[in-house]
Amino acid sequence: MTKILKVKNVKDYSSWLGHTDSHLLVSIINYEKVSPVRHTLNDYSVYGIFFHDEAEFDLSYGCGKYDYKKGTVICVAPGQIGGKEDNGEQVMLTGWALLFHPDLLHGTLLEKTIKNYSFFDYRVNEALHMTDEEHDTLVSLMRQIDDELRKRHDELQNVILVNYIELLLNFCQRFYNRQFITRRLENSDILMKFETLLHSYYENGLQFTYGLPTVQYCADKLCMSSNYFGDLIKKTTGCTAGNYIHRYIISLAKNKLSSGLGISQTAYELGFEFPQHLSRMFKNSENITPSEYYKNIRNGKHMQM
Template sequence: MDEIVKLDSVEAYSKLLGAETLHPLVNVVDFAQLQTLRHCRKNFGFYAIFYKELSCGELSYGRNKYDYQDGTLVFIGPSQIAGVNDGGETLNPKGLVLMFHPDLLYGTSLAKRMKEYSFFSYDSNESLHMSERERRIILNCFQEIREELVHAIDKHSKQIIAANIEVMLNHCVRFYDRQFVTRELPNRDLLGKFEQLINGYFHSEKPQIIGLPSVQYCAEQLHLSPNYFGDLIKKETGKSAQAYIQLAIIERAKEHLMESSDSISEIAYKLGFKYPHHLSRMFKKIAGQTPNDYREQGIIA
């Protein structure tokens, strides 16, 4: 049976690790201070940022090469499950984890911004690979938070800790932007696969069976998490993945309008719309005119 350890609190995970709980809502644990790290599947009830030390050498991204041998960051959000149940353990582990409960953020500016940090919903294979300079910045953030935790808690602690976490997350946004850019060629390949996926979708029976293609469907077919896929498409095209899909849908609708005598209703159902007026609404929003107006304009021309 695949047992999952439910961790509702920061204290629960600290105890599982055998580490001291520095604060009931936030903690920084240095894995180097632990003798062993037991492997298990965990259901997190809070946010966790893992700094993992790797020895992966020089990686080639796009036309550039970056030295990522020093570490990577993995982000876990509340209700996510991570870890493996292989009955093993890691001796003399290395790395760090920052864990913080959503309750810590109430009343702080960070509480309103957490949804902006979409990387908490990325898959583990979409982790943040850091250069040496980026690694030093992030390790300093870990240190700043830990130093605040080891001092006596006072009325300023919560705001200061939350502010330090926000600085760390903002650095991660910047570093992910860099990672998207340095992966320019692989990303272009992915964009090409995305376009092929959409084309194949509309040349199949899927629209009648599944309906309109969704961001989640496309992400799954490309083996990416929806958030990572959406962020990558946004960086590459300047449009959201949803907007990109809608543009593709309207292009197919235009083809049908110009190359067939099908009614608007028939075209709508062929493309996967449940109701014809949904196509008309989307067409007017994107093309600036109704499907009938577009068809008539094409006939006159």
């Protein structure tokens, strides 16, 4: 039976490592000070940001595996499972972990905006790979948070901690944006695979079984989380993955309407449940209805005869 540590609060993880927290809702762990440590597979009810400086070992994360090497950041959110099951082995680690309970964010702006940091829902193979400069930036922030936690608690400490956490998350977002840019060649290959996937979806008639292609379907086929896939497409093309799919569908609709196919039949062949759903998407994309487009095409052909 798999042994899983329930991390219901920051103390649960800290206690496993032999670390003593000075705050009920926030924990900063310098792995160098608690090593050697045993592995642990964790079921998180807290947020966590982890990176190790010298470790090289396989971690489980959700349904995937990851070779965790220097300069890599993994972020987890409540409801996720990650780590490596305890096998009795002890490993020497250097690096840092920041864990904070959702209760820390109650009543703050970050409570509402933390969902915008989509990297909390990335798969582990989509982790952030830091440059040396980025690594030093995060270490500096970890040390500042650690220093704040060592101070006597007052009415402003939680506010300061939340501000530090938000700053750290913003840096992570900046580093991810850089990573999307530096991987443009790889991203272009993904875009080509995306196009091919949409083409084969309709070539194989999957729309008659599953309806319109979805972002989740495409992400799964490309072995990505929907969040990472969506962010990658947005950074590469300037539009969302959903809008990219819609544009592809509209281009197919135009081809069918131009060939003389009626609106209802076009909607059916593209996987729409009802013709009005095609009309709505078409109008939002082209500022005219399929009927108007169809009439324009027919009038154009008539004028040329």
